Amino acid sequence: MVLWFHVPQDEYGCFSNLSPHGFEADGRCWPTAEHYFQAQKFAGTEHEERIRRAATPELAKEMGRDRRLPLRLDWESVKDDVMRRAVLRKFETHADIREILLATGDEVIVERSPSDYYWGCGADGHGMNMLGRILMETRALLRSRG
Known part of the structure; x- marks a missing residue:
């Protein structure tokens, strides 16, 4: 079985980076995983601080995608690990959604994003689904910790 998610209103919407589950990382509070990811x-x-303070995760995403801003030179090589950190901190912080993630067993988790072929499955279902993969990695890590 495949578990699909995309927006916070979905059945598994807590898996979305836009879900309202803040956490602390790098000595600061982050309203959502999207805020953290985009700011990095x-x-x-x-x-970084302007994005952290964005009023909504959608605004943080928009700000982070503004190519007029100077993207860090190593971004392509660190972005997966930044996402891993955000997802792990989010699920370490919130027991309720951690239980939802752990309750998915060994099911495949897929971000059903028609426009994102890297983090999601893309319109044709052949995207890399990196966010789904990171969620499954996080699930395994949390499970191994008991």
């Missing part, structure tokens, strides 16, 4: 594109700059 500009780590150590004033843009």
Whole structure:
């Protein structure tokens, strides 16, 4: 069976980076995983803090995708690990959604994003589904910790 998610209103919407599950990382509070992920594109700059303070995760995403801002040079090589950190901190912080993730057993988790072929499955279902893979990695890690 495949468990699909995309937006916070979905059955498994807590898996979305837009879900309202904040956490602490790098000595600061982050409203959502999306805020953290997008801000890390500009780590150590004033843009990082502006994105952290964005009113909504959608706005944080929009700000993080603004190519007029100076994207960190190593972004392509670190983005997966940044996502792993965000997802892990989110599920470590919130017992309720951690239980939902752990209750998925060994089911495949897929972000049903028609426009994202890297983090999601893309319109044709052949995307890389990296967010789904990271969620499954996180599930295994949390399970191994008991």
